[in-house]
Amino acid sequence: MEPSLPKPTPTPEPVETIDWNDGTIILESGKTYYWKEKPIHPVTKDIMVKTTGPEPATIMFGTPNYSQWADGESPIHPRFQFDLGDWKCNVSFQNIHLRNAALVDEAQPFHRALFKNNPTENQSGFIALINCTTDMQLGLFYSGQQEIQQVIYFEKVQFKGFMWTEIKANFGGGILLYGIDSVLQQTKPSTHFSASFSFSQNEVFSSKPFTFIDTIFDGWGNSSNIIYCEGMVFQLRPGLGVNSSVIARIPKVGDKFSMTFNGEFLSSNEVQLQAGDLIELLGKEQEIIARDRMVNPAYQNGNYPQDYKIPDISGLVPGENYLIKVIHSRADRLVGSGRYEGYMIFKYDKHFWTGTNTDLGLDYILQSNPYGVLSYHKRKSRCS
Numbered sequence: 344m345e346p347s348l349p350k351p352t353p354t355p356e357p358v359e360t361i362d363w364n365d366g367t368i369i370l371e372s373g374k375t376y377y378w379k380e381k382p383i384h385p386v387t388k389d390i391m392v393k394t395t396g397p398e399p400a401t402i403m404f405g406t407p408n409y410s411q412w413a414d415g416e417s418p419i420h421p422r423f424q425f426d427l428g429d430w431k432c433n434v435s436f437q438n439i440h441l442r443n444a445a446l447v448d449e450a451q452p453f454h455r456a457l458f459k460n461n462p463t464e465n466q467s468g469f470i471a472l473i474n475c476t477t478d479m480q481l482g483l484f485y486s487g488q489q490e491i492q493q494v495i496y497f498e499k500v501q502f503k504g505f506m507w508t509e510i511k512a513n514f515g516g517g518i519l520l521y522g523i524d525s526v527l528q529q530t531k532p533s534t535h536f537s538a539s540f541s542f543s544q545n546e547v548f549s550s551k552p553f554t555f556i557d558t559i560f561d562g563w564g565n566s567s568n569i570i571y572c573e574g575m576v577f578q579l580r581p582g583l584g585v586n587s588s589v590i591a592r593i594p595k596v597g598d599k600f601s602m603t604f605n606g607e608f609l610s611s612n613e614v615q616l617q618a619g620d621l622i623e624l625l626g627k628e629q630e631i632i633a634r635d636r637m638v639n640p641a642y643q644n645g646n647y648p649q650d651y652k653i654p655d656i657s658g659l660v661p662g663e664n665y666l667i668k669v670i671h672s673r674a675d676r677l678v679g680s681g682r683y684e685g686y687m688i689f690k691y692d693k694h695f696w697t698g699t700n701t702d703l704g705l706d707y708i709l710q711s712n713p714y715g716v717l718s719y720h721k722r723k724s725r726c727s
Contacts, residue, residue: 372396393437427460450689458482534711572685606661608650621671633698
């Protein structure tokens with residue numbers, strides 16, 4: 344059964360502010376409440392929130408279409424709404440829709456979470472969601488200790504969002520997670536966007552802002568931002584502009600570059616070759632038959648080196664640098680010659696191999712894994 348979530352109101356009208364310090368909070372049936380532009384609320388005592396009447400009330404968190412990348416143009420929003428601190432209290436929501444305000448469609452949306460606590464010992468507490476629907480992450484929870492339990496209970500909850508919860512048992516356990524008669528559906532944000540592109544030798548210009556794919560990963564953790572255009576891949580440098588980005592040089596015929604042989608591939612962060620390019624190496628003409636990103640750990644240095652496969656590696660010494668000369672450059676025809684349709688793509692934990700003999704297809708190039716469900720444990724987590 345797919346969760347059925349209420350649609351956010353397009354143009355919300357202001358209503359009275361919820362006073363979370365009241366302890367017991369009764370919301371009117373069918374009414375929508377807006378929690379906008381507020382700092383994270385510290386929870387220092389028990390809170391119980393419920394709706395009177397048969398139709399659930401809705402609490403909308405945040406300002407619609409908030410841009411996390413706009414400097415000085417948008418209010419600062421907390422990702423977490425409630426700070427449990429050392430979690431010595433109990434919190435419950437009953438018969439309520441808990442909703443994100445409308446999100447910007449991008450590779451790493453500013454999705455909100457309800458709770459977080461401190462990574463400290465000797466914590467105890469209780470959280471309950473009963474008869475609730477939500478598209479928000481439940482929270483980021485650190486265990487307090489094995490002997491003292493922290494309980495997270497959800498019953499008749501319908502969730503549809505990017506991530507349900509993160510649990511980190513940094514003190515060896517103690518968190519009990521109980522779910523009854525609930526439907527949890529994880530969705531993925533968009534990780535690619537069609538656009539048109541134009542190129543100079545060291546820069547690419549996009550018809551759509553690169554903020555769609557700009558993320559905090561920015562080259563770390565097997566992530567990268569790329570453009571796929573005319574059957575070719577262009578890897579973007581860290582620190583994207585709004586509609587332009589510096590790229591490793593698109594070579595011209597006759598250009599010379601130094602490349603390193605790593606035992607299997609040639610690699611470089613100075614030049615951006617393509618499968619099908621021809622180079623001269625040690626006086627011999629060779630074709631670039633495949634290219635891909637370099638893997639960890641060398642990939643995690645922000646310089647975005649890339650690997651290039653050639654058919655004949657005889658005579659090459661691992662770790663040595665070699666001067667190569669470009670004989671044919673497929674991408675050079677794009678430089679200064681108009682606009683071309685393609686995709687900007689946030690790639691996380693995925694390769695972007697292209698080759699001359701095998702075409703893996705567009706679906707392969709567009710694949711990405713931007714979100715997962717994370718849980719650390721030293722003994723075990725119990726879910727029933």
